[in-house]
Amino acid sequence: MEFAEKVFFKYLKERGFYNTAQRRLVVQEFLRLEGHVCADELYRAVKKKHPRVGQTTVFRTVKLLKEAKLAAEVNFTGKRRRFEHEWGHRHHDHLICVGCGRTIEFANKQIEKIQQQVTGSMNFQPLHHRLEIFGHCLKCRKEKGE
Amino acid sequence: MEFAEKVFFKYLKERGFYNTAQRRLVVQEFLRLEGHVCADELYRAVKKKHPRVGQTTVFRTVKLLKEAKLAAEVNFTGKRRRFEHEWGHRHHDHLICVGCGRTIEFANKQIEKIQQQVTGSMNFQPLHHRLEIFGHCLKCRKEKGE
């Protein structure tokens, strides 16, 4: 069992929630999937192997994964919510190509540092943030003829 | 007539779209309202004065306002989309208080500059971006007893 899964069920136990077969299936599938996945994709992936699991349960479990800090929510389009691995992963921000939809992850210490300065000077206590830069990736620029 | 409104109808004309009474009402009300407003709030504001305008038309017109760059979309919660004035306004980013929901606007040249460096080094052509920092505002921290 992955350590992240242990963390999840430890979190559940602390709250008096149960360790159920469905939750084990959902968390395992989530940890298996890479990238930015939405609840419904996760549902279909789980259902492929275990058709009796309900969509409602997957949505509810994803919410728990987020609360337990195994999953971080990302929402590039304003449409459906997506989730990525958070536990054991370093913070990063995103470049999003408006041409092909691909995302590129990056981290920049300087930006983070200046954010601290900005919030500090405004007496604002930061908890988390997101920086999303939309534009055209190299691949798309090449395809469109430089 | 505000200049921004002229810009809007110029944009429409360029596309072969019509200058209609409803669109005039919606753009005027949007320009009157400050802050981050959602389509439904705008609809209700318009309806108060002109009850025959339909919600569908307001939703459609907001989309046009965005295309014409009079409105910029912001989406802090992942729930409903909100829009703020863009035409004639300087770019800024947001601090969002998770306690009271208030937003604080800020602009930082250094962050913008480093973003240019980051995207440049990754061969990514930036079009626009958003930086949202979530946390606790001064007011909320004081209320909770330091």
Add this chain to the structure above:
DNA sequence: TTTGAATATGAAAATGATTGTCATTTCCAT
């Protein structure tokens, strides 16, 4: 000014993601 084809409108229905309900089932501390 008419005219008519393109476009816009608005009520209602449809959509798509998510959440609520509730009868039934499962979990787990005792």
Add this chain to the structure above:
DNA sequence: ATGGAAATGACAATCATTTTCATATTCAAA
């Protein structure tokens, strides 16, 4: 083992937004 708390899943409901479609309006050309 068992009883009460919690979870499940089919289904309905919700919420913001989009689509549909019959009717009305706009505006360029005649």
